[in-house]
């Protein structure tokens with residue numbers, strides 16, 4: 063049943079419009095567009111809503127016990143400590159995970175150490191420190207920071223700001239024998255990389 | 265039979281019009297005849313089809329989540345039949361595609377094939393190129409290994425710097441504020457669904473337009489026209505085969521694509537670099553410090569892309585065309601130079617000797633050397649880690665449900681050296697004294713130790729060292745800086761036993777006795793690497809024990825045996841020297857590191873060693889129980905051994 067030459071395929075058949083048909087066709091077109099759009103856009107909208115979930119999630123920065131105060135002698139030298147906290151990733155909860163690292167530095171005579179997160183403010187690599195060195199160094203794009211966290215080369219450094227200091231508190235804990243022992247706690251805030259200002263990610 | 269096929273064909277053609285379609289696609293006239301220079305577009309299609317096929321098979325084995333991504337890729341790579349080949353082809357064909365794209369693009373610009381009426385198709389081509397680069401970028405993360413993880417995270421962090429929308433875009437791509445399950449599911453959906461779908465759609469348009477305008481013959485010479493089928497198809501097929509051969513060659517040469525250690529968010533990978541074809545961008549970014557980065561990451565690349573898109577209009581005139589070519593050469597040359605520079609910086613330490621750099625006394629060179637050294641070290645270290653994790657995953661223990669990363673964290677061989685370096689190495693060494701340190705890649709050297717060398721603790725050789733007058737006074741044992749033990753009772757006892765006034769015969773006897781004691785002490789440690797027990801050895805150990813608990817006193821001038829100071833099982837008392845019961849066993853060492861100044865160990869004689877875990881509440885301790893266990897197990901050589909065959913009892 064092939065098409066005979068004198069019978070054009072259906073798509074090419076032209077139906078001449080009539081008066082009432084033009085009026086009717088306006089409604090038809092509007093209705094078709096509206097109905098069709100709803101049919102197509104609904105699944106897209108629902109999908110997008112799910113896809114955008116991360117924008118609506120807020121996470122809290124954990125308060126983390128980092129070390130005993132005794133572990134940070136007041137010699138002005140940075141000491142590296144992993145940050146261990148519970149971490150949630152979508153459906154998984156990881157108890158006591160290393161979520162990052164901090165450097166604690168206590169200057170002579172100071173009671174409270176300063177805490178720097180090891181995350182590079184440039185693009186988030188881990189800033190390294192070789193014991194005894196005078197600077198911190200980021201391995202990724204070779205940013206260097208002084209021991210007070212400032213950038214060695216100032217604005218000529220690829221990192222847009224100095225190392226991020228974190229709020230530190232000293233808490234007293236009870237030992238088994240009834241004495242107290244000083245602990246260093248840090249609020250482990252995650253900052254956005256690449257900006258001049260410290261903007262928390264969460 | 266032929267008749268049946270004939271009528272089947274007719275039936276089909278009637279309804280679908282396939283014959284016309286096939287005819288149209290195969291009998292495309294080629295002005296000037298088939299030529300090799302026309303093969304590039306086809307090889308790209310072939311490369312894409314290869315990616316589609318290998319990709320779908322990889323998909324059948326891949327599982328995107330942080331506990332299964334690396335693990336499933338490991339399974340593909342090391343356990344599935346020819347899995348390494350499948351993954352290798354996918355990996356290297358992706359790189360071939362980038363190269364082919366560059367050639368194809370270059371040729372189109374060179375030949376001016378973008379001029380009217382082909383502008384639109386040129387733009388489609390550029391879009392296709394961006395999609396392919398997107399596929400490369402998303403694919404790099406999927407194995408969830410250190411390399412991909414850290415390289416991609418640097419990339420997405422850069423993306424977050426895009427003006428205004430950056431942070432939100434990053435959050436959406438990453439699926440949260442941190443990398444995790446949702447990052448993988450999203451990247452995978454992009455890599456296997458969205459981008460290939462878009463690529464196919466644009467490819468159909470690209471080819472349709474190409475057919476509409478016909479082939480752009482450069483200089484329609486006077487050779488006869490020919491048809492696409494079979495002349496050009498033959499050339500295309502040969503070229504495709506050549507590409508595949510190169511890809512296979514690379515795959516076999518590199519034994520498939522690399523799989524580094526599982527991604528560890530807490531352990532940065534200092535050698536994180538993007539794939540080689542993105543290296544130039546990576547290097548380019550270094551020019552834009554701080555806030556200027558937006559320029560390097562977005563504005564300039566954006567402008568360059570914009571120029572590429574308007575090339576067909578620039579190229580309308582002859583000068584414009586020459587400008588385009590010049591521009592392209594500049595871009596490619598620049599990218600090549602940047603790539604070379606990036607590689608040169610990374611491998612600087614491998615290509616220059618340290619002495620030369622030090623002699624030059626140039627802080628810039630020194631810093632470059634250091635950075636490169638760190639890069640190279642990170643690479644070797646990651647390599648070692650990967651080997652070990654893969655070895656463990658292949659062992660009968662397999663990967664636990666918590667994933668390969670937790671397996672890594674539980675392995676004394678991997679964690680021990682790190683923990684030792686962090687907590688012990690500021691005082692202790694870990695070097696085999698019988699070999700030069702340079703020959704020991706895994707040695708942890710402290711040039712000025714203030715405590716004994718802990719290499720081989722608990723072994724017979726180590727115990728023999730304490731009982732040797734030269735060795736006990738050396739820095740490996742009690743001769744370290746500021747040691748109170750170098751003139752202590754133990755050292756004096758050993759030195760006196762072999763003193764100048766002792767007869768040779770007596771010395772030989774003492775030596776023989778000490779050898780037995782060393783064996784008895786090793787039996788206390790029960791190291792997993794210790795020698796097998798046979799009757800003879802058992803007898804010697806028994807003799808050693810008897811010597812320790814009194815036998816020695818009858819033999820030596822000093823009239824003392826071990827238990828006159830030490831406690832050993834039921835003989836002797838605690839309080840003056842460490843307990844030798846279970847000496848250097850796991851339990852003994854753990855208790856010792858927890859509190860070396862305890863009554864069972866050095867008590868008041870303890871020299872500077874901190875108590876790492878004196879409290880029952882682990883929160884109050886300097887080291888948690890797990891880390892303590894890992895250090896002790898590592899010191900004792902107690903880890904899962906796979907590569908060395910286990911001797912049958």
Ligand code: FES
Nearest residue numbers: 182184185200203
């Ligand atoms: S991430 Fe630290 S310098 Fe780039």
